[in-house]
Amino acid sequence: HDFFIHSWDSQGRKLTIPNAADAQVPVLQFPEPGEGLRRRKREWVIPPLSFPENRRGTYPLKVFEVHTVSDGVGQAEDPMEIIVNVIDQNDNKPYFTGENFFFISSTPGTEVVRVEAKDDDEPDNLNSDLRYHILNQDPPLPTDNMFEINPVTGSIRVTGRGLDREKYPQYTLTVQAADMAGEGLTGQTKVILTVTDSNDNxxxxxxxxxxxxxxxxxxxxxxxxxxxxDEDEPQTPAWNAKFKIVSGDPDGLFTVKTGTNKQEGILSTAKVGRNQEFLHNIGRYFHL
Known part of the structure; x- marks a missing residue:
């Protein structure tokens, strides 16, 4: 058989031999395939990922490594860009930050406080999509559902009537935040609600x-x-009394002032008047 043989040296120069029958051309012997070693294609091996601790808060410089596996040495190929997209895993629990102590005085239906939890998973992802829920109310009085929470915003509102500082001055709510839209990992916090006094007595x-x-x-x-x-909280504006004469003294012969303890009215003469005996139901003529 006559055929052409082309060869290239390491510098890329081409050499062509036109006739394989020429005596100067050595005969190449190709042995039959055996059971010995065979050449394999190159492979890339990426070891398991490891993220060493970095106290400077930056990402590690070496996250991936490439190992070549080959039975021979060949010509190097052009560089190749490999893009690795890291898919977020739900590996972070929701957590609450800050103090959860609040003072409330509100009527049913109005917002009293708002809690917020955080999640270190990818933002705008199901793994960081939180929902809030009140697990427990202590004390459960006068009903066990005095408060409700917006599952998306964390806004807590008063739902039941009967907030009475004199009877139940403080409530403790156990609030849970769960990712995966409420079906995933959870975190909890205590919310302390102190009922402030209102002038209801x-x-x-x-x-x-x-x-x-x-x-x-x-x-x-x-x-x-x-x-x-007064049954309101002592030493508060709702408890402090203020006395005033509303009738029975058209000539202004008397004056009334509040004592230093804020719970006492002192009636005195205001100016010189006619001889008189003051005997009356004074309690009817005063209000606070």
Missing amino acids: APVFTQSLYTAIVDENKKDVEVVRMIVT
Whole structure:
């Protein structure tokens, strides 16, 4: 058989021999395939990923390595770009940050607080899509569902009527955040709600009738002291009493002021008047 033989040296120069029958051309012997070693194609082997601790907060420089496996040495190929897309795994639990202590005074239906949890998984991904839920309310009084939480925003609202600081001054809510839209990993926190006082209790006189006698032509003379009680929180504006004469003294002969303890009204003469005996139901003429 006549055929051409082409060969190239390492510098890429081509050499062609036109006639294989030429005596100067050595005869190439190709042995039959045996069971010995065979040449394999090159392979890339990427070892398991490892992310060493980096205290500077930057990504590691070497995450991937490429190992070539070959039975021979050949011509190097052109560089090749390999793009690796890392798919997020749900490997982070939701967690709450900050203090969860709040003071509330609200009517049903209004927002009192808002809690927020975080998740270190990929943002805008199902693995970081959180839902909130109240697991427990302590105390469960006057009902066990005094509060509700928006599952998406974490906004807590008062739902039941009966917030009464004098009876239940504080509530502890156990709030859970779950990723995977509420079906995945969970984190919990305690939310402490302290009920602030509102002016929902009127002051009450300890006596319904006060009787006193005052001498004539006396000014700035104390006539009587009137005591009241109030069920609101002591020493708060809702508890402090303020006294005022509303009727029965058209000539302005008397004045009333609040004592230093804020629960006592002191009635005194305001100016010199006619001789009179002051005997009346004073309690009817005062309000707070």
